[in-house]
Amino acid sequence: MDVIVNFAAASHIAPSITEPDIFIKSNVLGIQIFLGIAKANNLKKYLKVSTDEVYDS
DSSP, X not given: OOEEEXXXXXXXXXXXXXXXXXXXXXXXXXXXXXXXXXXXXXXSEEEEOOOHHHHOO
C-alpha cells in the first residue's frame, strides 16, 4: 500500500446540526482510523477529497 485516497464523508449541514453523532463518527473518527492505518503502514501520502460544503464553491 502506497497511498490512501479518502472519498468517504457525510455532508449536508442541516442533518449535521440535528444529528451530530453520525457526522462525528464518519468524518472525524473515520479520518482517525485512516490516519492510524497510514501511520501503521508508514505511508507518505494521504489524500482527503471533500465537497464544496467544506471548501465552498
